[in-house]
């Protein structure tokens with residue numbers, strides 16, 4: 001914007017302008033001259049903030065929730081979601097998501113519990129933090145889940161869960177709820193009969209893709225979930241292969257989960273990655289249009305996000321907002337699972353990326369984040 005003269009600045013503050021602004025607002029009309037500086041940022045200025053929720057806090061609150069709620073009593077899923085403090089109570093619909101586009105939560109299912117089937121127009125995914133012996137049933141296919149597995153439930157597929165094992169199961173959920181809500185595309189339907197019964201073999205898609213990069217004939221046609229469960233042992237194989245070569249300076253050793261029929265992101269609107277940072281590795285800083293929610297799957301270290309130091313360890317969750325500078329440092333061998341909205345940015349052709357040049361690609365640290373219950 002060009003320089004505004006002192007005379008114009010004073011005029012804009014005069015009662016002629018402020019009275020007029022007030023006047024038109026009575027008729028549900030908005031003054032663009034007030035709105036422009038608020039909404040036309042030179043670069044993305046998200047309301048979502050960098051934030052971290054500690055493993056201790058999540059475990060404590062989940063244990064309390066387990067005393068109070070069951071999936072039958074108090075809702076369909078025992079899930080606690082991450083409310084970004086920058087978004088809390090500011091969203092027009094009165095609830096806060098984790099980033100502008102992503103809802104992320106922790107869900108716990110106890111032995112013997114069932115979560116009834118339903119379907120919705122949001123795309124969903126799960127990353128398993130702890131436990132085994134529970135299955136999710138997606139369109140009649142029981143998919144057994146184990147630590148480190150990544151599962152997708154793209155939009156409109158019936159899905160429910162049941163725990164046949166003996167230890168609590170804890171996983172991360174992520175959905176594109178805020179995106180679908182804000183564009184007016186929300187549909188939700190409970191299954192009429194509780195938990196859907198199986199009608200195809202257990203772990204069907206996982207078996208069909210056991211070979212990895214060989215694809216069953218006919219699967220070149222797009223389907224939403226040709227592979228529904230990306231097993232940890234296959235993900236780690238992919239990372240171990242990369243580790244035979246030099247790490248990427250900004251991403252170390254990172255793989256993306258993809259749909260084998262298209263090569264695009266496993267979920268249509270949510271990108272997902274597993275990143276390995278060897279002990280002592282320090283990535284160079286970058287920023288990009290898309291936002292990211294991380295779960296520390298293994299290890300410990302810290303990230304610097306817009307100059308603020310965030311310590312993290314196994315079980316913590318943290319948010320990198322749109323266009324925030326960030327870099328990661330591992331104190332131990334670490335594995336970070338992450339969910340991003342890059343497919344949405346790509347769909348709108350909004351993605352941009354920058355690498356920090358100065359100071360050998362490292363930010364100045366100006367403060368430290370203190371997590372609750374660390």
Ligand code: 1HN
Pocket residue numbers: 077079105107120124159173175177
């Ligand atoms: C959902 O279907 C699940 O299937 C988890 O476990 C969280 C949040 C909002 C709407 C649907 C699940 C959800 C959800």
